[in-house]
Amino acid sequence: MQELRELYQETILEHSRKPRNYGELPSANHKAEGFNPLCGDHYTVFLNVKDGAITEITFHGAGCAISKASASMMTQSLKGKSAQEAEALFGQFHDLVTGNGGQPEKLGKLAVFAGVSEFPLRVKCATLAWHAMRAALHGDQDAVSTE
Amino acid sequence: MSTVVKTSPHETRTMPAFDVYRVRKDFPILHQTVHGKPLVYLDNAATTQKPQAVIDAITHYYRTDNSNIHRGVHVLSERATEAYEKTRLAAQKFINAADSREIIFLRGTTEAINLVAQTYGRKHVGAGDEVLVTNMEHHSNIVPWQMLCEEKGAKLRVGPINEHGELLLDEFEKLLGPKTKIVAVGHLSNALGTINPIKQIVGMAHARNVPVLVDGAQAVPRMPVDVQDLDCDFYAVSGHKMYGPTGIGFLYGKAELLEAMPPYQGGGDMIASVTFDKTVYNRLPYKFEAGTPNIADTIALGAAIEYLNQLDLKNIEKHEAALLDYATGQVQEISGVSVVGTAQEKAGVLSFVMDDIHPHDIGTILDSEGIAVRTGHHCAQPVMQRYQIPATARASFGLYNTREEVDALARGIRKVKEVMG
Numbered sequence: 001m002q003e004l005r006e007l008y009q010e011t012i013l014e015h016s017r018k019p020r021n022y023g024e025l026p027s028a029n030h031k032a033e034g035f036n037p038l039c040g041d042h043y044t045v046f047l048n049v050k051d052g053a054i055t056e057i058t059f060h061g062a063g064c065a066i067s068k069a070s071a072s073m074m075t076q077s078l079k080g081k082s083a084q085e086a087e088a089l090f091g092q093f094h095d096l097v098t099g100n101g102g103q104p105e106k107l108g109k110l111a112v113f114a115g116v117s118e119f120p121l122r123v124k125c126a127t128l129a130w131h132a133m134r135a136a137l138h139g140d141q142d143a144v145s146t147e
Numbered sequence: 148m149s150t151v152v153k154t155s156p157h158e159t160r161t162m163p164a165f166d167v168y169r170v171r172k173d174f175p176i177l178h179q180t181v182h183g184k185p186l187v188y189l190d191n192a193a194t195t196q197k198p199q200a201v202i203d204a205i206t207h208y209y210r211t212d213n214s215n216i217h218r219g220v221h222v223l224s225e226r227a228t229e230a231y232e233k234t235r236l237a238a239q240k241f242i243n244a245a246d247s248r249e250i251i252f253l254r255g256t257t258e259a260i261n262l263v264a265q266t267y268g269r270k271h272v273g274a275g276d277e278v279l280v281t282n283m284e285h286h287s288n289i290v291p292w293q294m295l296c297e298e299k300g301a302k303l304r305v306g307p308i309n310e311h312g313e314l315l316l317d318e319f320e321k322l323l324g325p326k327t328k329i330v331a332v333g334h335l336s337n338a339l340g341t342i343n344p345i346k347q348i349v350g351m352a353h354a355r356n357v358p359v360l361v362d363g364a365q366a367v368p369r370m371p372v373d374v375q376d377l378d379c380d381f382y383a384v385s386g387h388k389m390y391g392p393t394g395i396g397f398l399y400g401k402a403e404l405l406e407a408m409p410p411y412q413g414g415g416d417m418i419a420s421v422t423f424d425k426t427v428y429n430r431l432p433y434k435f436e437a438g439t440p441n442i443a444d445t446i447a448l449g450a451a452i453e454y455l456n457q458l459d460l461k462n463i464e465k466h467e468a469a470l471l472d473y474a475t476g477q478v479q480e481i482s483g484v485s486v487v488g489t490a491q492e493k494a495g496v497l498s499f500v501m502d503d504i505h506p507h508d509i510g511t512i513l514d515s516e517g518i519a520v521r522t523g524h525h526c527a528q529p530v531m532q533r534y535q536i537p538a539t540a541r542a543s544f545g546l547y548n549t550r551e552e553v554d555a556l557a558r559g560i561r562k563v564k565e566v567m568g
Contacts, residue, residue, distance in 0.1 A: 004515050008508075008566050017503075039507040039523045040537035062537055064505035065567065119511060 006115030034132030184517030339488030340496030
């Protein structure tokens with residue numbers, strides 16, 4: 001039960017119920033889809049990048065509580081960040097959810113996802129929107145898949 | 148139903164014909180804890196656990212009989228061949244095929260369907276022709292036909308289902324036309340539990356001279372199957388879904404159809420003679436069994452069939468029906484839970500969704516309670532599209548599941564609601 005509470009923290013449940021920056025962004029100059037064929041989670045991440053910085057970021061789609069909360073909190077964390085900072089933050093986040101240490105203090109609110117590391121099968125859920133964000137930044141047109 | 152069992156010359160006691168608590172002792176894997184809780188294995192539609200008899204058959208083969216089959220003159224080869232062919236006879240009896248030559252050993256249902264698509268299908272399906280399936284098929288009974296249709300310029304037609312997950316037979320019959328070259332339909336839906344009226348479907352198709360392939364993967368462990376009574380032309384089976392090993396299954400095909408089909412793969416064992424000018428193919432069933440087969444697992448499949456015969460599928464069917472009824476009642480009592488797949492004729496499978504809770508989260512929380520269910524699209528994405536849901540949670544029952552395990556499932560689902568608030 002303790003591990004479950006670590007995974008499904010109140011912040012995570014709250015974001016999954018009321019995701020922030022949720023919706024399509026017609027003016028986006030970058031976008032990419034993320035798809036987890038295992039469970040059908042499917043998100044599109046929309047970005048506006050100007051002078052190397054993310055000025056706007058939204059997401060749209062459906063999935064489990066972990067993937068949706070992660071997408072929601074990612075959009076909050078990345079607004080105003082440069083592409084390099086976004087990459088670096090993804091690296092930190094990835095280390096956190098896979099249990100490879102990292103520096104939670106650099107992750108701010110995203111540190112609530114530490115509990116995911118006890119559930120290896122859910123790492124893909126937690127990182128799905130991040131993979132899509134990165135594909136969008138790199139301009140990949142194809143949907144990214146976690147498989 | 149009860150049987151009088153004499154346990155000793157002086158003692159006679161009455162035992163139920165099917166005692167699930169005794170049966171559970173045959174499955175070593177069931178007696179473990181997961182996350183500190185007793186394992187409740189409810190993922191039987193994905194694969195079933197193996198009784199000791201099946202595990203022993205594999206060990207016994209490798210310890211005492213391991214040898215290549217069919218051409219050896221030595222004792223080990225003779226024993227291995229005999230055990231391998233004994234399974235063919237057991238499989239023939241198990242589904243009441245007319246002839247053991249009609250049983251082709253393959254890796255499983257997927258390979259069996261691919262074989263028919265690539266041999267019978269490639270020979271008989273041409274440009275503008277049609278292959279008819281249903282909306283509730285597993286991907287393994289869709290994709291091989293799509294590949295064939297793409298290659299030939301043929302069209303895949305899909306029989307629709309109603310809200311309960313039942314095939315709309317009238318609509319299905321309308322889709323059967325002069326262009327239909329083969330019908331491929333599941334006996335028991337892995338995502339919904341629906342049992343299709345195979346005899347009726349075969350009757351409709353045969354009235355138009357269209358052969359029918361039945362995906363029997365989920366049906367054979369759950370009910371007695373008689374292919375002669377069904378009159379289907381092909382019937383595909385996976386060993387691992389009927390308490391046997393993975394990597395082995397079989398295809399039943401009517402002998403006259405199999406005789407007329409080209410071979411699937413070339414190699415050893417499937418030939419009668421080879422020269423660089425001409426190769427003569429072997430007779431049935433060997434024409435379709437190229438290369439050294441999966442001997443150990445075939446023999447162990449024989450042990451699984453024998454095990455099911457001893458328990459009697461009629462008893463298993465009755466046991467699982469009672470369990471499914473009980474589980475459906477228990478789960479439907481919980482507010483916010485909806486069962487997906489409510490066909491009149493149904494077995495083995497309880498798919499459900501919960502309001503505002505994604506199946507993946509359900510799966511993780513149930514796992515923390517030691518309960519193994521499957522969450523996702525169950526390799527039946529068109530079924531999910533039909534219901535406009537991304538996924539379901541699925542509890543699927545086996546012969547060793549108990550009412551107490553259903554109670555654990557119901558408690559687990561209440562826990563999901565508690566955790567997810």
